[in-house]
Amino acid sequence: MNKKKNRHKWDKKELKAAYLFTLPSFIGFMCFVLIPIIWVIVISFHKYNVFTGASTFVGMENYKKIFTDVRSLTALKNTLWYTICCSLGNTAIGLILAVLVDNILPKKKPYFLDLFISFHH
Numbered sequence: 465m466n467k468k469k470n471r472h473k474w475d476k477k478e479l480k481a482a483y484l485f486t487l488p489s490f491i492g493f494m495c496f497v498l499i500p501i502i503w504v505i506v507i508s509f510h511k512y513n514v515f516t517g518a519s520t521f522v523g524m525e526n527y528k529k530i531f532t533d534v535r536s537l538t539a540l541k542n543t544l545w546y547t548i549c550c551s552l553g554n555t556a557i558g559l560i561l562a563v564l565v566d567n568i569l570p571k572k573k574p575y576f577l578d579l580f581i582s583f584h585h
Contacts, residue, residue: 509524
């Protein structure tokens with residue numbers, strides 16, 4: 465009576481189909497996200513010449529330069545400020561527009577139901 469309930473038993477054909485359907489996304493993720501991130505981390509520890517391809521290992525020297533240079537710190541501060549302002553601004557504008565649309569549009573119209581259902585799935 466102590467049976468384990470399996471919601472769905474995967475057979476080999478279904479597993480193969482599932483892997484084949486996810487393969488393009490996995491390849492895209494590897495090529496355009498994961499490998500470039502790893503490559504940037506590796507390059508960040510080198511003095512790298514883009515034109516010749518020559519590189520020498522410098523360790524943490526690049527990071528020391530970034531965090532001691534006034535221009536880099538100013539750029540970092542400006543980037544953080546811009547990101548915070550844009551995030552808050554976009555959220556506020558979106559919230560205001562959502563409230564306006566909710567108050568203006570009659571809820572009994574069929575298109576309102578379509579909009580509501582399409583965004584909650």
